[in-house]
Amino acid sequence: MVLAASRGETMSGIFDRGSQRIIKKTPGYRQKKVGHSVIYAAALMVVQGAYAQSDESSLPSIPDFFEEKAASLGGSVSHSPNEMISTFTGKLSYTVTDLVIPGNGGMDLAIQRSYNSIDDPFATTSTWADFEYSPVGLGWTMHMGRVLRGSNKALCSSSWTVASANPVFEKSDGSRQIFYEQAFDGDLTWMTKDFWRAKCIEGVFIVQSPDGHSFRMTKKGNSFGAVSSKQTAYYPERITDRNGNWFNISYQFLDNGVMAMTKVATSDGRGLDFNYVDSKLSKVVDAGNSREWEYTVTPGAGSRNYLTAVKRPDGHSWNYSYEATPGVGSLSKVGYPSGGTIDYRYGHVDFLAGTPRSRQSTVVVGKTANAGPEESQSGNWNYVYGVATNELPVSRVGNSITHSYSMPPDDRSQVNITQITDPAGKVVEHYHAGYHSVRQAPTSVGIYLGRTSDHENVLLAYQDFIISSQIDVVAQNYTSNSFNPVARVPRIENYNRIGERFTLTNSDFDGYGNARKVVEMATNVADRTYIRETALKHHVDTDKWIINRVASAVVVSEGEQHETKRQFDANGNVVLESIAGVVSSATYHPTGDIATKVNALGQVESFSDYHRGIPRKETYADGSTVGRSVNDAGNVIAETDARGNITRFTHDLLNRVTSVAKPSGAVISVAWTPNTRVVERGDMTEATSFDGFGRTLRREASAPGQVPVWVNYSHNVMGELIHQSYPNSTMGTGYVYDGLSRVVATLNGNPVGTTNAQHINYTSYGNLYVVNQDSTGRASIDYYRAYSDPDKRERVRLASGETVNGSLFALADVRQTRNILGQLTTVSMDGKTRGYGYDIRYFLTSKTDPEIGTTNFERDAIGNLISQRIGAGPATIYAYDSRNRLTDISYPSSEDAAVPNAPAVKNTYDANGNLVVSLSGDISRSFSYDENNKITKESLSVGASTQTLGYAYDSNEALASITYPSGNQVSYEPDAFGRARAVLPYIHSVDYHPNGMPSQISYANGVVSTMGINSRQWPSDLTYGQGSSRFVNSTYVYDPVGNMVNINELADGVYARAFAYDKLDRLITEATTTVNRQYGYDRTGNLTYLRTPTGLNTYTYDTATGLLTGVAGGFSRSFEYDQAGNVSANGYNTFGHDRANNLRCTDCGTAVQKLHDYDGSNMRAQTVAAQGTTQYLHDSQGLLMQTMDSSLRKELIYLGRRQVAERSIELN
Known part of the structure; x- marks a missing residue:
């Protein structure tokens, strides 16, 4: 398949005053199949300049293509925290932020140190004299930006033909970019290739970042370098953000003549001091917060100093070694404060072989990561570099030179290739334009072209902008031609995976590199393509x-x-x-x-x-207000909520929380070590351990007299979770990943360290869908919509069923459509569709259901629902307070005049947003709360009758008791984990399995129930007995996905059961000792028949609405419905619902009618029948706690949400 390329599109760049045209070419695509890979071709463009090459020599500060820092180049990879390795130069960089003090306006004071590996002076053309002395050690920088310029040039001097005399900006990460003159600007202005700008204003050199920070480079520092090319560093004495917040920076000359920061003071009162000993950084002091970072800088190879340790305020250190051979002088080992280590191995590559500038560069060729003593995980990465020897296909049109490339490349000799093999043996190849790749247009040297692996090909293309009429001094070193310097921004990103392609295309750029048009596309090539366009200003x-x-x-x-x-x-x-x-x-x-x-x-x-x-x-x-106290480190140390209750916090010197004192209850304390976090509250302790790279290894909760509960986690050296144990078990869930870190197998019931499992789910990806198959024959296909990001997907179809002869036999097929925001617009299954409508604000305004038609929703300006109606029926009205809490609901009259109307609901709240009163007609619910916003009392008033539940908590906020309206108090005696250890006086003791399921319950009447669990943590057996007698003794058997297939009753066999399921896990047969039942379903999941020994019941549904219309057979019913889809008659009784959809009466208007009333939360509060009145009391979680009629009060007692007892009290 061939897609034609567009040709000849041009645009003017704002920086070139129209004197040159930037030629933008849309890449032509050619597609061919290589295994599962799809290949694309793209174009790379440069503009030839009009100047002759100058013989003015470059200064050492000018960054060469092959000396750029890893952090500043596309294609860099990071396999460990803080690390970056350039896939172009092979250079290693580290960026570590030692401390951050938050500031007003988002101007945080951060001290960051950056490392960049060097070329080995014993194996390359570099010499020790090439490396500037740093008080932080060789290769490390710690500053807030600086400008370098030849010492014989004034900082603001200009009008140089070749930019070798231009200022060079060095960012805080150590990366450098040249400032190129913009002679066409009204003022003298310079620009870097990433749109940092500099101006000379009244003789002051001011650097501006693209987000509005300005750096006044007014501090002239030390000069360094050979006499013939000596250069001077200039540092900012003030940095100001776009809102006017500022840092003032003070400096001093150290004994060796090097300029270094001594103090930073900010506009809002923060400050840091820098101490030096023997011209080496010794401390960074945050005096305002009584903490300091200590730096150990020691002499080493080449008579240079090396940073070997950074000690944090908690006493733990980063450690560094520089003992590699080859790679002398470069970082050979990093020790994390948490115990992880990374060892680096170096080699040499001549990226300029075959040119007059041929020389060796020191590159990373391998690394070994070790997660530390807590986790014996280690692994090796290997890096192999290939250097281009031939040029990419090239064409010339006028003054433009175009190189074409594909991914993977058609000719591997035409690109630089860096092959990275990870510890799992997965290989990724990264491709860059080497010198020989683009020898006719060397401004493109180093461009990251893309990468390939077994799972994904990525192709990248760019847009260039001329930023100056000067000559690109770096490119000039590699050609006899001259080129203007260009800023380069991403134009195309193509991600090609098996059977699917994702493309992001930026175009119509303004003069600042901003794309004004973005087109995103995803396609599975065969039958589905999704396109989204964005116009930007x-x-x-x-x-x-x-x-x-x-x-x-x-x-x-x-x-x-x-x-x-x-x-x-x-x-x-x-x-x-x-x-x-x-x-x-x-x-x-x-x-x-x-x-x-x-x-x-x-x-x-x-x-x-x-x-x-x-x-x-x-x-x-x-x-209402919330107040806070904030310390000088930026930590909240107290917060007063809108009710006036205060929560207090303490922190350690690294700003980690060390205690939380809530308004009431025990204090929560947190203790930290490099590999543990221990949280204590009362007698409960939760300890979390971490490996040397900060990944969770184990969580364990313990308390005196309790069996500790723990879960273990295992990671591979890449950081992927490969096993999570079940509580207190070596068995758990295992995970297997592909080369894109996607789970391809989930192992359930997996013993740690093995590939065995009781059930395995396999996942495969491609063609814009995900296929799931398991070891039982179940299968599903998830179809997704996506655009340019392969990992951001929205489901549009789910087909589920079983595999038959290697294909999916779908038992259910659900299709979805979505709008531009991904909101559902339709859901269809077997000819039935639910629809969702939205207004221009994308608030849900209608829902169309087969059962009832269309429900319309009216919204206020922020989306609160203010009215709701079905079809042309009357509306339910909603109102809110000024904090958008629902305060009023007004219901229309019932559809059937014989049915009582739903009363209006009115809610009130306290200042923290807790519901305190809810009125519904003459039914009222009220709530009281403690200082921690936990309910202490809730009352239900029905007419003149008020019933109240009271709650008490222990010091860890676990429920300790409930007091019923009768005054009966049920005590739970919670343990330190918050689990009820009794339900007194009805249950004397409760024991638990580690997963939280009860293992034994001892009742007050002497009955004891025991519950076992199997290796998958599912219930395995249940006994009820008294003394040696067992009147229930059941065991449970499951299929691999957790469906119960057998209940074996060992006491008398009466309750034995056997079950079978289809591949959608629907019950299809049930067999007891006396009865067999069979169940059938249609394609929407409706029950269609029930076959029993006494006959066949069939279920029929309305073909239009899908509502059940009747049951025929041994059990017969016919059903009618109201406008809202509620059952109004079943052939024997009638049912009346109000507009709140509450059942208000049965057999309405007859002598045997029953009337029901509800509270504002739609929980039944009262039933009035001919036999008398019954009141119902539910708690706020919906549990029925009490029923009461004229003669009898029943209290329902729970363990969690499970009823375990009932207390009856005669009232007469």
Whole structure:
């Protein structure tokens, strides 16, 4: 299949004043099948400049293609925390943030140190003199950005033909980019290839990031380098964000003449100090929070200093070694504070073989990660580098040079290849443009072209923007031609997996690299393609240099549109946002912190008294407030809720929570070590252990006198969870992954460390669906919709059933359609469809059901439901308070005049949002709460009768007792885990299995029940007995997916059962000692027949609505329904429902009618019948706690949600 490429599209770039045209070519695609892979071709373009090459020598600060830092190049990979390895240069980098102090306006004070490996001076052309002295050690940087320029040039000097004399910007991660002049700008301006800008304003060199931060480079530092190419570093003395928050940075010359930071002070009072000994960093001190980080920098190879340890305030350290050979001077080992280690191995590659600049580069060729003593997991990664020797296919049109490439490449000699093999043997190849790949257009050297593996091919293409009329000094080193420097932004991303392709195409770029059109497409090539287009506009403020904030996004797909619009203030803060027409607004404090938020209803929340970026006061629309105390480290140390109750927190020196004191109850304490977190409350202890890379290994809860409960977790060295045990068991669930870290097998009942399992579910991916098959023959296919991201999918169909001759025989097939937001619009099954309608705001406004037709919903400005009606029927009306809590429901008259109307409901809440009163006619429910917002009392009033339940809790907030309306108190005697150990006076003791199921219950009458579990944690046996007598003695047998297939009754055999199921797990046969039953279903899951020894019952359904119309056979019924789909008659009785869908009467209007009343939560409160009146008391969880008529009160007693006793009290 061949798709034709578009040709000749051009656009002007804002940076070139129209003097040159940037030629943008849409790549042509050619597709062929290689195994399961699909190959695409793309185009790579550069623009040839008009200048002759200069003989001015480059300074050492100019970053060569093959000396770029790993973090700044596309294609870098990270297999461990904080690590990055460039797949182009093979260089290793680390970025570690030692501390962060939050700040107002989001301007956090972060101290970050970055490492970049070096070329081995003993094996490459590099010499020790090439490496600048760093007070943090060779290869490490710790600063907030700096500018480097030749010492013989003034920082603001300009008008150089070749950019080798230009300033070079070094970011805090150590990566460097050249500032190129923009002579066509009204002011003298420089630009980097990633859109950082610099200006000279009144002689001050100011660097601006694309998000509006500015750096005043006013501190002239030390000079370094050879005499012929000496350069000087300039550092920022002030950094200001777009809202005016600032850092002031002080420096000093160390004894060896190197400039280093000594102090950082911020506009909101934060500060850090940097201490040095013998020109080496020794400490970073956060005096305001009484903590410090200690740095050990020691001498080593080449008479250079090396960072060997960083000790945190908790006393634990990062450790580093530099003992590799080859790779002298580079990081050879990293020891994490949590005990994990990574060892690196180095080799050498000549990326410029066959050129006059041929030289060896030191690259990572292998690494070994060890998760530490807590987890004996270790593994090796190997890196192999191939260097291009031939050029990619090239064509010239005018002044443009185009190189074409495919993925995987047609000719491997035309690209640089880095092959990475992980510990599982999975191989990924990464492809870059090497020098020989694009020797006629070397500005493209290093471009990340894509990657391939057994599971995925990824192709990438880019858009170039000329940013200067100067010559690209780096490319000039590799060609006799001259080229303008270009900024490069992503244009195309193609992900090709088995039978499916995902594409993201950016186009119509503005002059700042922002795409104004984005097209996303996913296809399974055969029969399904999904396309989504987004039109973007960006907020661009060239004064503050805020250039990439989205101001509007219009998304279009399948005839639908969704629009988001934003307005910004002068500082780039969003002050107005409209999402599909739902408008909200915000105001800000001068720091950029939010002052007020106003929703589409005009409800206002305000935030004030900020400290460290956290509001110490929040005021809601109803006037209630939440208050906070915040310490200087940015931790909340106390929070006062809207009812005035205070929760207090403490933290350690790494800002981890160490205690929580709720308004009442025992204090929660948390203790930390590098590999454990121990939480204690009262007698309960929960200990979590971690491996050397911070992954959970074990969680264990314990308490005095209790059997500890634990769960173990196993990970492979890549960090994937491969086993999670059942509680207190070596058996559990195992997982197997493919090369994309997707689960391809789930092993249920899997002994740890084995591939054995009682049940296995296999998963395969491709063609925009996921196939699940298990070891019992069950199978399903999930069909998905996606766009450009292969891992963001939305289900559109699910077919389930069984495998027959290797194919799915579907017993059920559910199809779904979705709108542009992924909301369901239809769900169809066997000819029946449910539909969902939305307004232009994408609020649900209608639902169409086969059973009842269309229900319409009316919404307020923020989506609260304010009315609901079925068809043309009357509406139910809803109202809300200023915090959008439901306060009122008004129901229309019942459909049948003989049925009582649903009374109006009115709810009131306390300041924390707890429901305190709910009125429904003359029925009222009221609630009281303790300081922790747990219910202490709930009352139900029906007319003049009030029934009250009282609750008490232990110091760990576990339910300790319930007091019934009669005054009867049931005590649960919770253990430290919160489990009821008794239900006194009815149950004397309860024991538990580790999974939380009761193992033994001893009743007050001497009966003891025991419950066993099998290796899958399912109930295996049940006995009830008294003394040596067993009157229930059952065992249970299951199929592999957990359906019960046998109940063996060993006491007398009367209750023995056998069950069989279809592949959808529906019961199809049931056999007892005396009766066999068979069940049949239609394709929507409706029961169609029940066959018993006495006859056949058949069930019929309305062909249009799907409602059950009748049962024929030994048991006969005919059914009628009201407008809402409630049963109104069954051939024997009539049933009347009100508009709240509560059953209000049976046999309405007759002498034998029963009338029912309900509370505001639609729980039955009272039944009035000819025989008398019965009242019902439910708790807030819906459990029936009491029934009461004129002569008898019944109290229902529970263990959890299981009724275990009943107490009857005669009232006469």
